[in-house]
Amino acid sequence: PYLNGLLAPDCEPPKMNPSIEPLSWLLGTWLSEPPGDGIYPTLQPFHYLEEVHITHVGQPMLNFSFNAFHPDTKKPMHRECGFIRLKPDSNKVAFVSAQNTGIVEVEEGEVNGQELCIASHSIARISFAAEPRVEQIMRKFRLNAEGRLEQTVSMATTTQPMTQHLHITYKKV
Ligand code: HEM
Structure with a gap:
């Protein structure tokens, strides 16, 4: 049975709030396949594994966690978790994330079909x-023709x- 938390163990699986339907293609447990590619002008290129959980508890928002691991040692690397909200009756999206590196950010953008484009609105x-400090962040999520995120x-x-x-591609598990 679905556990809605220890305080509500017997709850029925929550019904998806209809307002988050435009984001429902993000829901699920996703694993990197192949490993993700990290690049940056100041860095040696690197690979990473990532486990992603995107869930809902019936509220008009998604809950997410992104958990990266070293591909060889399997040691935890970057981690972030937060929420994705939709502005009612629109395709405007807000993405709120706390990262283990000590930053907290709000990104905003739009969902169009199975593509979500967002950019940082504020970073603390x-x-x-x-x-160096990160000053701006842009992300694109999309569900590709093979059903991969x-x-x-x-x-x-x-x-x-x-x-x-x-850049990373995930397979649904
Ligand atoms: C380095 C930001 C996600 C792996 C960096 C740097 C920044 C940064 C500012 C330093 C760049 C420089 O020295 O010029 C971010 C932000 C992320 C993110 C804002 C998410 C929105 C990730 C993820 C991984 C990752 C998911 C996967 C493992 C690394 C590595 C380095 C790095 C390996 C170089 C070594 C280090 O500084 O730890 N990142 N990062 N990052 N990032 Fe990310």
């Missing part, structure tokens, strides 16, 4: 966040203009 960081992340930092950092 802990006072001792590592340099793809994410592309670009960013601008205090030393680099907007440039791609990540």
Whole structure:
């Protein structure tokens, strides 16, 4: 049975709130396949694994977690979790994420069919966040013709203009 949390163990599986239907193609558990590609002008190219959980509990929003791992050592790397909301009666989307690197960000954009394009609206960081600082983030999610989810992340930092950092394809499990 679906656990809606320990405080509501016997709840029926929550019905999807109809307002999030335009985002329902994101729902599920997704695993990177093949491993993701990391690049940036200042970095050696790298690969990573990622496990993604995108769920709902009947509320008019999605819950997400993205959990990256080193492809060889399987050690945890980047992690983030948050919520995706839709502005009622529109295709406007807000994406709120807390990351283990000490940044918290809000991105906004639009969903069009099975494609979601968002860009940072505000970024907050802990006072001792590592340099260089990320100043802008852009992401694109899309469900491709093979039913795989793809994410592309670009960013601008205090030393680099907007440039791609990540591209990854996930298979639903
Ligand atoms: C480096 C931001 C997601 C792996 C960096 C840097 C920034 C950054 C600002 C430093 C770049 C430089 O030195 O010029 C972000 C943001 C992310 C994100 C904003 C999400 C929106 C990820 C993910 C991975 C990853 C999912 C997967 C493992 C790395 C690695 C480096 C790096 C390996 C280089 C070593 C290090 O600084 O730890 N990232 N990153 N990042 N990122 Fe990301």
